[in-house]
Amino acid sequence: MKDRIFIEELSVFAQIGVYDWEQKIKQKLIFDIEMLWDCGLAARTDELKYCLNYAEVCDFILDYVQSKPFLLIERVAVEVAEQLQAKFGIQGLRLKLSKPGAVAQARNVGIIIERGTL
Numbered sequence: 081m082k083d084r085i086f087i088e089e090l091s092v093f094a095q096i097g098v099y100d101w102e103q104k105i106k107q108k109l110i111f112d113i114e115m116l117w118d119c120g121l122a123a124r125t126d127e128l129k130y131c132l133n134y135a136e137v138c139d140f141i142l143d144y145v146q147s148k149p150f151l152l153i154e155r156v157a158v159e160v161a162e163q164l165q166a167k168f169g170i171q172g173l174r175l176k177l178s179k180p181g182a183v184a185q186a187r188n189v190g191i192i193i194e195r196g197t198l
């Protein structure tokens with residue numbers, strides 16, 4: 081089974097950064113996520129309750145990342161991945177977290193993590 085639900089360029093404004101000035105502002109983070117999910121039952125029944133609801137996943141990420149301050153993007157990425165696996169029963173995922181404003185000379189910087197089997 082290789083089915084995946086994906087989310088591209090989910091933007092959230094977060095209190096994120098290691099410097100004092102960064103904790104006084106909000107900065108944009110962008111999530112790109114692929115989540116392993118067997119879509120067979122949802123496809124056969126056409127019922128929302130059997131799918132991995134990408135809208136619910138997005139709402140959860142927005143609430144979680146806006147709920148508290150973070151220093152490192154590593155912490156955001158790993159915590160969100162662990163929360164998604166536990167809350168939604170996702171066996172495997174790939175999560176890319178971008179902080180596009182962090183380095184003026186770079187178009188983008190960030191982290192990519194994988195958990196479970198993909």
Ligand SMILES: Nc1nc2c(c(=O)[nH]1)N=C([C@H](O)[C@@H](O)CO)CN2
Pocket residue numbers: 096097098099102151152153154179182183
């Ligand atoms: N690997 C990381 N490197 C850096 C991080 C980070 O979260 N992970 N953060 C910063 C600063 O907060 C930076 O974004 C300010 O411009 C530096 N390096």
